[in-house]
Amino acid sequence: MPTTTFAGPVKAGGISTSTGNILGENVANQGFAKMVQVAQVIELGHVGTGNSVWTDIVIPANSQIIRMALLTTTAFDSTYGYIYVDDDRPSDPQIGAVPGLTIGLSESTGSLVGDLGKWKDVGTSDIHLSYHIGSTSTGTAGVGTLIVEYVQNNNLTA
């Protein structure tokens, strides 16, 4: 299947610029297309902060992360099965964590969102995501797919 590629960000809405104050006629209503990147996460032996693994996910500069999830297809270590997503290798604090303890889809919500500032705006440079698993994972062979959704170059300044 062919692929259509844009430098982005991709925006859509019938009114691009506000020229008045009548909704539906002259008030801008454009939104950003939500983007998603996915990467495989594998637990092969202990994946600690010292040997964290790069993913193929690179988030463009000034983007807002709005969702991080893990589709676990083989459960990770039952004691330490949290996948910590970093923007460096290693880094601290991590951007967020997702539980991989049980098979299925898990979300990074609440306090699992680590670096609130990075979720709001990843910063002025692209960030390359890596991951590590628990502090002393014993290396059961967990497998999952990391899902990161974001708005490209939303550039939230507040």
Place this chain on the structure above:
Amino acid sequence: MSRSTFSGPVQVGIDDAPFSDYTVAKIGANWGFLKMAQSAPITQNGEICFPTTTTKIGMVIPAKSVITRISVLVTTAWGNPMDIGQAWGTGPGGIPNNYDHDELADDIPLNTAGLGLYVVNVGDTDNLAGNEINNWMNNSDNVTDTALGVDRCITTKTPAGGTLGVGILTVEYCQAVNLEPIA
């Protein structure tokens, strides 16, 4: 950075995709809608909160859209629960003169959620008045509202008191799906 802009809605797919109904081979469209998002910084007394004397239009969702997800990135804890609603019409200074402050979510417990990401869920939408839940299916055509089929401005409302919360409100939607027949 460059930018690609469309009036939308943006759909992706092909007209002649092969599929099957059980064992019957068919050819048909497999178009899907691009999922859109708008975000804005909010505070308990910020610009897009209702009611304030400085309320302005911040997030405007095109008419006949399906709202698929609402979340709040809480960076400073809220002092009270928050409602999310919609506004329409035109008043002085560009402030919509009609609104329903809780037609999308009611009493979101941001005061107890702690810092981090809060995703609006069934517990925040199971107590909406009447058929207001229909606004998620069709943001502009709730029969209890006027100005049917017109863009909607997103509003938030939090009673004063406690710490003044700070966060990022994100509304995700599919533009102009137009589910008028059912909502």
